[in-house]
Amino acid sequence: MPTKKISSETGNASLDLALDTIKIGKQAIVFVNTKRSAEKTAEDIFKKIKTNSHKLEELSNNILKSISSPTKQCHRLSRCIKQGIAFHHAGLVSKQRELIEDSFRYGLIKIICSTPTLAAGLDLPAFRTILKDLKRFGPRGMAYIPVLEYLQMAGRAGRPKYDKFGESIIVSISENDKKKLHEKYILGEPEEIHSKLAVEPALRTYLLSLIATNFVNTRKQIIDFFGKTFWAYQFRDMEKLIFIIDKMLNLLAEWEFIIQEKEDFASADKLDDNKIRATRMGKRVAELYIDPLTAYFFISCLKKSKSINEFSFLQMVSHTLEIRPLLRAGVKDQDWIQEKIAEFDSFLLEKEPSIYEHEYEDYINSIKTASMFYEWINEKDEEYLLENYNIRPGEIRGKMDIAYWLLFASSEISRILNLQNLNKEIIKLRIRLKHGVKEELLSLIKIKGIGRVRARKLHFNRVKDIKDVKNADITKLIQILGKQVALSVKKQVGQEVKEIPKGTRKGQVSLSGY
DNA sequence: GGACGGTGAAACTTCAGGTTGCCTC
DNA sequence: GAAGTTTCACCGTCC
Numbered sequence: 001m002p003t004k005k006i007s008s009e010t011g012n013a014s015l016d017l018a019l020d021t022i023k024i025g026k027q028a029i030v031f032v033n034t035k036r037s038a039e040k041t042a043e044d045i046f047k048k049i050k051t052n053s054h055k056l057e058e059l060s061n062n063i064l065k066s067i068s069s070p071t072k073q074c075h076r077l078s079r080c081i082k083q084g085i086a087f088h089h090a091g092l093v094s095k096q097r098e099l100i101e102d103s104f105r106y107g108l109i110k111i112i113c114s115t116p117t118l119a120a121g122l123d124l125p126a127f128r129t130i131l132k133d134l135k136r137f138g139p140r141g142m143a144y145i146p147v148l149e150y151l152q153m154a155g156r157a158g159r160p161k162y163d164k165f166g167e168s169i170i171v172s173i174s175e176n177d178k179k180k181l182h183e184k185y186i187l188g189e190p191e192e193i194h195s196k197l198a199v200e201p202a203l204r205t206y207l208l209s210l211i212a213t214n215f216v217n218t219r220k221q222i223i224d225f226f227g228k229t230f231w232a233y234q235f236r237d238m239e240k241l242i243f244i245i246d247k248m249l250n251l252l253a254e255w256e257f258i259i260q261e262k263e264d265f266a267s268a269d270k271l272d273d274n275k276i277r278a279t280r281m282g283k284r285v286a287e288l289y290i291d292p293l294t295a296y297f298f299i300s301c302l303k304k305s306k307s308i309n310e311f312s313f314l315q316m317v318s319h320t321l322e323i324r325p326l327l328r329a330g331v332k333d334q335d336w337i338q339e340k341i342a343e344f345d346s347f348l349l350e351k352e353p354s355i356y357e358h359e360y361e362d363y364i365n366s367i368k369t370a371s372m373f374y375e376w377i378n379e380k381d382e383e384y385l386l387e388n389y390n391i392r393p394g395e396i397r398g399k400m401d402i403a404y405w406l407l408f409a410s411s412e413i414s415r416i417l418n419l420q421n422l423n424k425e426i427i428k429l430r431i432r433l434k435h436g437v438k439e440e441l442l443s444l445i446k447i448k449g450i451g452r453v454r455a456r457k458l459h460f461n462r463v464k465d466i467k468d469v470k471n472a473d474i475t476k477l478i479q480i481l482g483k484q485v486a487l488s489v490k491k492q493v494g495q496e497v498k499e500i501p502k503g504t505r506k507g508q509v510s511l512s513g514y
Numbered sequence: 515g516g517a518c519g520g521t522g523a524a525a526c527t528t529c530a531g532g533t534t535g536c537c538t539c
Numbered sequence: 540g541a542a543g544t545t546t547c548a549c550c551g552t553c554c
Contacts, residue, residue, distance in 0.1 A: 034529050137529040142540045289535035408536055
């Protein structure tokens with residue numbers, strides 16, 4: 001096999017490879033196994049480079065501007081970007097990711113240190129991919145990643161338009177390691193693909209939606225349908241498959257999402273032809289596309305609710321399969337989480353399980369996750385959440401999106417259950433969650449161009465609702481919001497300002513003292 | 515003698531990501 | 540499993 005030597009400048013193979021890539025005028029993606037490692041590797045590389053680029057400077061500023069209150073992470077990224085190096089993982093907000101991906105395509109950014117976020121889906125080729133870690137922490141400790149994933153990452157190397165070939169390099173730590181990696185990944189076969197239907201949450205979700213859309217209406221049709229899927233093809237054992245389908249049907253019936261019209265049990269054939277249809281609730285659950293188990297959980301929580309507050313619903317949506325992975329409660333978290341449980345005891349829709357129960361850990365994690373949401377709707381910023389919950393801006397957005405959707409689902413369920421008062425509260429909470437604001441800012445947030453930061457500024461300056469905005473002097477509004485936004489706000493409340501009074505001071509009123 | 519600071523070893527902690535889904539001005 | 544972080548014992552210095 002031909003070999004190629006690369007000068008060792010740092011004593012660290014990944015760094016040397018990255019620096020060499022820049023030297024030969026190409027680009028590389030370095031794949032690592034943790035977010036922290038992505039950030040550190042990028043920093044290690046940028047410290048070895050000195051470039052001066054106006055464009056990079058500008059990009060670096062835009063990275064910071066992607067978020068209303070930049071976190072430590074954002075500053076770190078913006079420092080790396082100044083030298084044409086970036087890190088990339090799910091903790092970045094989508095705007096930042098976009099900026100990085102685009103400028104890598106233009107060739108402005110030379111190296112991206114990434115977790116597997118960049119491995120699949122995106123068309124982001126580089127001349128070189130440097131695979132630093134092929135082991136990752138999983139349920140059973142550190143384990144080699146699947147060959148399929150390796151192929152995904154390796155496949156990023158080689159840009160059809162620019163290069164005739166690409167290089168994908170695995171970094172090994174010893175001769176022994178090298179042998180092992182070569183055998184497993186270079187010579188090895190990729191794993192078999194498994195049907196996603198094989199897991200119960202997916203199966204019951206699809207089963208319900210097939211029934212709800214009248215695609216299938218009898219047990220026989222259901223079995224016929226699933227018999228033709230990839231799942232059945234792979235599973236082979238049709239009898240066991242029918243057993244699982246029956247189990248799911250019984251569950252859906254028990255939860256009152258479907259009704260099996262039992263006419264005549266005289267023969268098995270007839271049983272097979274009995275009509276199965278979705279109930280009103282079942283139909284809506286199928287439309288909402290949530291796991292029926294989650295829907296059933298929501299129903300039982302909402303039905304038994306007595307006293308409620310925001311935390312009630314936040315904890316409820318934080319304890320679903322959809323929102324996983326939950327924030328993990330560490331040793332240090334245990335005390336304050338217990339205090340939270342005590343504080344919100346009467347509001348919790350789900351009581352604390354015994355410490356010996358299997359579900360205890362999940363429950364504690366759901367409280368931690370709910371607390372994070374709770375802080376968000378009480379206007380704590382991203383930096384605070386990063387420090388106290390170890391959750392990064394991009395992950396906050398991701399979790400928030402799911403919770404927002406789950407809250408919508410629960411408000412719909414409460415509507416069908418005729419629990420109007422709950423429905424009202426959930427809708428309010430949903431808006432608060434979306435914008436991360438206290439209740440008092442709800443009316444201001446309706447104005448286009450006003451988010452949590454500007455709404456708080458307005459409120460601090462005694463502009464507390466639409467009426468106040470109407471009454472407010474344009475000069476004052478400009479001081480608070482800046483000219484463009486102030487004019488747009490006035491326009492939205494039906495007051496077009498043609499002429500701005502002279503002597504309006506430039507700059508904005510700050511929030512100092514708040 | 516006691517407060518304080520520095521040091522290094524030991525113990526502890528943490529660890530990827532993605533798909534759909536709903537509504538709406 | 541490995542890297543980063545916290546804790547803690549230990550020692551020397553200074554007042």
